[in-house]
Every structure is written in structure tokens, then in C-alpha cells.
Amino acid sequence: MSAAKPGSVARRLLVACLATVATKGRLANAFSFVITGSGSLEVQLIAGKLAEATPGDTAAIIVPGEASYAKKCRSLLYDDGKGLSAEAPSGPALVSTGDDIGTALDSAEGLLVVCEEQPFADSRIDLILANSPRLAHVGLLSRHGGSLRKLEDSLKKKCDAKEISCSIVRAGILKGGGPGNGGEDGRTEWGLSKFYYNTIFDLLESRITMGFDKFTLGAKVTAGDPFSFRGGFLGRIASGQSFEPSDTDTGRTAAAAALLAAVRREAGVDVSLSTLKGEIPPSPEEWEAMFDAAAK
Secondary structure, three states: OOOOOHHHHOOOOOOOOOOOOOOOOEOOOOOEEEEEOOOOHHHHHHHHHHHHOOOOOEEEEEOOOOHHHHHHHHHHHHOOOOOOOOOOOOOOEEEOOHHHHHHHHHHOOEEEEEOOOOOOOHHHHHHHHHOOOOOOEEEEEEEOOOOOHHHHHHHHHHHHHOOOEEEEEEEOEEEOOOOOOOOOOOOOOOOOOOHHHHOOOOHHHHHHHHHHHHHEOEEEEEEOOOOOOOOOHHHHHHHOOOOOOOOOEEEHHHHHHHHHHHHHEOOOOEEEEEEEOEOOOOOHHHHHHHHHHHHO
8 A cells, every 4th residue: 555644544434423411421412423444334324323313413434435335325324215315314424535534533522443343453543543633532343252352452552542531342243223113203213224124135134133123122231351252153043043132142223322322431431232122222321321330
């Protein structure tokens, strides 16, 4: 790769977000997030969507520059199955050019790095941190079982050196991510749009995913990294047969909301996420209480 100015290269990575209400340990009410990473696109989009739904918050997600990719992202965010409406929200911002990424980093107070599948390059993290003058907290979505421990430790050290808070949120096998029951009004989307279900072509997987999004939206927070990752061939087959709660599964919607809630705090967290029964995701206050309990 040819050499480039830190400001232009780093301008390739962004965005994330959360829902607001005054709770203990949280930073300013309005927050600017950048979300990036090599991991789950669905988690990144849900985080951006949740952030943009919060009055005053903004989110930018760093994505490839292809128009088709941006269209896919917009459909996953807001397509109700009948196409994108002209009334669909404009955010989160999908940024891919150096200038747009740089602008997002200039104002970012929270950074979400989603890379539960494989490590995110140290050099990219260095560029982001060097070009984010207002950054107060970094949240990393990592993996159960310690396979990304080197990345976790490296990020903590980098954040400590810059006096930035750092949170590690670990996920098991990711599940769900669609709109679920639609809340009490039948329209609220906890996760992605109905279009997401149209992208799942396996009948069993589709049924399990929709069941998960209706009945397994609860979350369990456990301190540290106590669970093995069961994502091998047999583990994924077993997980794919049921939407029952499991210590080694994690909801995509919960992962996104947990990252936002963690980065909203002044102090970092170091936790693992699992699933519980629930037809409504945890509220910001409930995330705060679970993080506080895990820290004791």
C-alpha cells in the first residue's frame, strides 16, 4: 500500500450509537459515533440505526465505496419489504471517502469497532485514534473464548496511553437482528428492517431468526470472558436449531445496544454477552444496571 497522510488514510473508517436518558455514569446527552470494523455488518447497521433514533445523536458507518453496497445497507436499515420509502430516515451516514471519514472522525466522541470474527489491524486503529481529537470512549465487539485477546489487550493499552476509556464486549454465535414483534405499536423496529428476513434463504434459519427476534431479545451480562466460543461446525448446527436462550449465543440487536450503552459511560466495561428470553430489548437504564452489577 502506498504511503499516505494519516489524515487521509484514517478517513476510511467510522460510526455507532445508542438511546438516551439521564443515567448514572453517562457522558453528555448528545453523542457523535463512528462505527467501523471487519465484523458483523448487521451489528454495525443496528448500532447506527439505534443511535440515529436518539434525539441529538449522530452516527457514521465506514463502508466500501460501491453504490450497490450502500444500497444494500439502506435496504437492511429501512426497507419494509416494499422498497425504500421517501420518508425513510437519512441516517446513519454511510461514509467511504477520505474526506467524509475525516469529517466524521473530527467530531467523533465514541468509536465502535466491530470485529468478532477476526482481528482489526493495529495500523488502522492507530490511524483512527490519531485522527479523532474529541474521542472519549472506544467500544470493541470481540468474541467469547479468548481468541481475540491480543487485540483486546492492544486496544486497551492504546486507549490508556491516550487517556481514552475502553470497553470490551464479547459475543458468542450471533443470532437474530430483524424487527421482531414491532413493539406495542406494531411498527417499532428493534433491529434491522423486514428486508433483512428476505436475505435469509434457508427455511429453518429464517424460522429460527424470526423466533429469536420475537422471544429472545433479553440479554445477560457476565464479567470477563468465562464462556468458550462454540462456533465450530457442530456448535453452529446446534445453535441454529433453536432460539432458546444460551450462554454461548448473542443477539445482534443486543450486541449493538450494549456497545452503545458501554461507550456512553465514563468508565469502560469488560464483559461477555449471552441471551435471555424477552420480547423487548433492555432499556438504557437496564444496560447500565447490568454493567454496574458485572463490575462488582
